[in-house]
Amino acid sequence: MLKFAFYISHHGFGHTTRMAALAKKFNEFGIFVYIRSAKPDYLFQDLNPHLYEKEDTICDVGVKHKANLEPDKAATRLALLQLMGKRQEIIDREVDFLRKEKVDLIITDIPWLPVEAGTYAEIPVFAISNFDWIFIYDKLFGKQTDLKPVLNTIFGLYQRVDYAFRLPLSSTKSMGSFRKIEKTGLLAAYKPPNPELKKALGIDSQSPVLTCSFGGEGEMNLNWKNMCSAFPGTVISTRELKEIPNYIQIPSDFDFSSLISISDILLTKPGYGSFAEAIQSGTFLIYYPRKDYPEEEVLIKGISSYPQKIQLPELNLSVSEWKNVFHTALTFSGQRKIIPNRNKQVASLILQRYIELHYSQKKLNSIFDIGSNNLNYALCEAGKSVPVHTAQIKTGIGREYKIVKGTVRIKREAIKRFKSLVSNFMAYDQNIPSSKFVIATGIHRQSPQLQQLSEWFNKKWKAKYRLLKEGEEAELAYLAAKDLIPDKQSAIIIDIGGFSTQFIYSEPDSNIDRMSIPIGLLTIRKTVQEGKKLNNVLDKIAKSIPFWKADMIICVGLTATFLAKIVKRSRYYRPDELNGCRISLKELRTLKDILESGKNEEIANYAMEPESLDILYYSIQYYIFLLDRLQSSGFLVCYYGIATGYNQKLNKINKR
Template identity: 30%
Template sequence: MKNIAYYITTHGLGHATRSIAIIRELLKDPKLQIYICSKLPKNYLNGCFHSNSIKFHESDTLFGVRYKELLQVDIEKSIDIFRDGIKKQEKYIEKELEFCKKNNIDLIICDICPFPFDVADKLKIPSIAISNFDWYTIFKHIINQKKSHDLYENLEILRESYEKADLLLRLPFSIDMKFFKKKLNVSLVVRELTRDKTEIRSVFNLEEDVLLIFYGLTDYTFTTDELIKKFDILNTKHKELKIFFSKFLKKYIPKREYFRFILEEDQESQDYVAASDLVIGKVGYGTVSECVAYKKPLIYTTRKDFLEDIGLAKGIEMFGKGKYYTPKALLNGEFENLVNLTYELSKKSISNEIAINGALEVFQIIKKFI
């Protein structure tokens, strides 16, 4: 039996969804014991796996950013998170060293906190990074906006930690992560569908001719009254319209006959994306990868000062069916008739194809390390 510690950041669900896809491949090998190291909710993870080969270990994410109005990165609060993460480095490494020794960890996989690579280095065990971005590059840009030159020395701590990784498996639509000593590009990592379009629609008693729109933003602070009003106006003209929302928004959004929510016990949101005719959201890895994989039109916006979005926006334009709106326009529903737009984007041809078997590729690479 080989033991893997798989570290997953809680900054955005895209890290979780792609890690779930990879872990599901790993579980096909009965000789692997996987410890998921994260602060992701256990009920969420338990709903994704039904295996005795999975155990959970609570581990801090440490790094992330905060947002203010219109999906702008809050520079001041994000720098506070950076400072706090640096202060916790020593205790974090000490705690994770103890955990890895106690559980005889043979391999560390990380998406994408830097300090687990310090742990692997001290234990003399291999480590693999999996991501489309890194926190060194993200915070370098943020610190440059603030011109906080006193933070550059601390910034190098992140780079030095990442340099200790034995391999970076670089996902499609990535930013440049040149300081990793060894890199390997992999195909798109995306969760496979567990149900088809007909099954999802039947759960909600929806006919085949119903037009389904999936609203992908999960933070209630970005769901404005103006947006709901625009949906109401659209629904008066198009009674065939239904809109899916995340279950996390259920208690914040007013009730409407044409609103639907992902079921509380259902963790397979990719099935809802694939069952929809149009997706609305920001360009996170999970949203973009699933829209590209399942060829769904995406009305999207980007986050100011968050560099990850540059690669993701290029990805949806090159390999998907995307249409960009400013954060203000998208969050306030200032777009054209969504019904017409859905049909327009659906007809858009995709000039570039991309392989979506990245989870299997990653599994095959990981096996070589253990």
């Protein structure tokens, strides 16, 4: 599993919201993100709670402000010097963190000290922003020559960055401190318009909405009474105002992205976050520039082709002047423009550049294991048993099936949903320079409908499709788990899927016995739903399993790994830390008792799929039964699944 560390500027909220949007996309591809930021936790509420960890850390000071958000040069200078006085302390702390967590990549927006930490920790560093701090500080402190050593240090660190990505609303000068720089599309937090939001706020569906936001650095002087009196609808902001009938105060942690998407007008100062979130929704922009702030020029120039905007000459307008402004905005008859975000494309580009940087001389394989309920992904270096990255998504393709004349039938809607989910995931891998392979198991063996997916994978994704036989699947489970077997010991390897279970008996002299039974967690679930008792289902399985005796039992894949996360009470999903851990029969019985007592909240926070606790319960029962049957007190977890086993098999084939 790849692990990326995000270092986010403490300046304003725009850096934070766009980096949270980027982290969300990396989470979709199974990448674990460490957030190094002291901004409020609610700004990261859309991230996968199992795939990110946040620590309040400050690595830059941005620009300090006076009243009306004007730059305070003296306060900024003092804060900058104080930060650099703590330089060694910050570097030591971050190097220790990076090494301890085995971080693969640093992404900074746009503190410079993490670049130095990355140098010492021997980790590549990417930068992403619409400006760098040299651009800002050089203009603010241009005549203060005694600060040149500090600015030269910042410039020198930026020069070490491996790749820099320049966002829109920028210029070549505003990001001029980097060697390798690449332009990207818009990166912004986004929520699709929610028609229920107006209702929830008590706003009539036909009423115009004006949202006011001046970022995370304070307020600007504004005659709110005049402005609200002039607006023929509802005005919304976080400011506390009294006795204004058409005004709604919202809490500071309100989701502004969802609010902007339903607003007719956004009143704001120039800022990347505000501008980006407005132009991607087609919201009319009314803005008032700050004085002497270098970023204003590139931000305003960046929206020059966006027609739905008005730049105010001042904020303290009369009621009649505000009415004229709002009339112009609300009756805008020009051709409206929307500039959609490119969040997924930006994440995919960064991932591509990381892989090219780190594995340019290596042969890579992307392997997609499409089972009965999940897609399991492994990006592997050819010949290596430990993958570069693994991830999974729940497709639910086998959740609702029927048996018609001995054949598994899948609803068309389920196949359509499967293609949509898989396409969304595979788009991240598409530009990785790797050979693409799809291996199909479980329900795919029993459904001619799903076997027709081979053409879709081949044509759309240029991926070689292979339907595995039961024996082949068992062999791959063995290859995935074999590194956990000590020398001169025997092992039973078990891989429980949705539609089948693979058993492999491995002896010290490399003799392997294997078998597959057409029973898995989804078939057990369906059988129980049809009224049969779970114990009767398991008794039927017992007749199929030989009385093997072995030194150890290893359980392979997601079923075992997800269970281990709960048993070990792991708040975050870092499967490499679960690989090789032991789950005891006692722990399984304790977890079973908790589920049967109805105390689901005790485990819901640790479950990767809390909506599927019935499947979890069946898996626990199944494991308990198997351990009793095989006379064992526990098993080892192998989180590497058959996708990594297939990579090893490809290497053997290529050597022939």
